[in-house]
Amino acid sequence: MNKIANRQVICEVLMEHAKEDRDVVVLCSDSRGSASLAPFASAFPEQFVEVGIAEQNLVSISAGMAKCGKKPYAASPASFISTRSFEQAKVDVAYSNTNVKLIGISGGVSYGALGMSHHSAQDIAAFASVPNMRVYLPSDRFQTRCLMEALLKDEKPAYIRVGRNPVEDVYEEGNVPFAMDKATVITQGSDVAIIACGEMVKPARDAAGILKEKGISASVVDMYCVKPLDEETVIRAASGAKAVITVEEHAPYGGLGSMVSQVVARECPRKVINMSLPDAPVITGTSGEVFAYYGLNAEGIAGMAEKALGRG
Structure with a gap:
């Protein structure tokens, strides 16, 4: 059984690229632990921004950094980034077409017993309804890596939703049939x-x-x-x-x-x-x-x- 969560893979890919590209930055809303991004914060403190429990600020600051040439990846629980900061995602990111990648962690019902306040069962509908916003739900750790590598090469807004826990592999390492925006x-x-x-x-x-x-x-x-x-x-x-x-x-x-x-x-x-x-x-x-x-x-x-x- 796979023990590597998709969120860990996201951190690994971002760390690999941050070594060569100082414009890659990560922002969190007091969620570096739950997002598995603590290693990034430790390794690249000058490329990491902690905004605290302030999801609206998280998204707006990310948009501002993107306008300054940075490549921000903003991570927060999917239930919050898709609701509390929906207006900022719509206006500052999508409408302004800024290069911000929103990462919704612990998506769906993966927060378990915390209940409806922490479940994200409306995020696909919300973000898919916004012009310029792309919506991705990778199925396993190998596809997550492929998706992140592809997203690092473009400059368009996107929302990526991943669960909290490791999931069983759908594909095999080195054998992932992947094409951007193709099922x-x-x-x-x-x-x-x-x-x-x-x-x-x-x-x-x-x-x-x-x-x-x-x-x-x-x-x-x-x-x-x-x-x-x-x-x-x-x-x-x-x-x-x-x-x-x-x-x-x-x-x-x-x-x-x-x-x-x-x-x-x-x-x-x-x-x-x-x-x-x-x-x-x-x-x-x-x-x-x-x-x-x-x-x-x-x-x-x-x-x-x-x-x-x-x-x-």
Whole structure:
């Protein structure tokens, strides 16, 4: 079982580039520990800014530094950076088109028992609705590295959401099929297309294995780039299937499911079932317990696919 969280990989990549590029800077809102960025702060104190528990300032200061030629990476709990500083992200970062990368740590329900105040189930919808803002949810540590390397090469705003805990590997080191803003097709199938993002990709892939044993052929698409959405891959996957299942660690409105549904309805009408967290405060528990309760695990996804095909 992998023991390296995606947030740790983010720190590793930023440290590697900060050695050669003094314009790479990291800002935190009293979150260097939970963001796994303490090593960066220790190694590069002149390239690290601690603003304290002040998420609005975090984003605005980052935007100001970007306008001065710096390359800021602002890390804060996803639940706070997507709500408390939404206006600053919209105006100072996106509207002004500044080179700020917002890193939402402990995304989804990974804060567990801290409950709804610390869960981020609306962040995809919020940031995806803002012009110029890109939204990414990498599925494992290897894809996280690829994404960070790509983001370090551009000068556009972006929001990256990662969970708190290590997640099982989806890919293998040195063998990560990655193209910027292009979804990864993990498996090809002809019965059902399962489109997932973030931590839901691994259970989606495992669900395809369960379905295969039952004679059901499933495509699995890793839509790490929720915005811009890879519509071409959505259309291709949906066109080759009888039904589409979307899976996300997010509220049922405005996220991956809503976006995929719009594309499928417009281009290649099919039955689309959106699997997500409920439109209600979620139960208390670990991520795994919450996912199992709401059917956001391999068994739940496979069962929903069977139901969509009229076999369940």
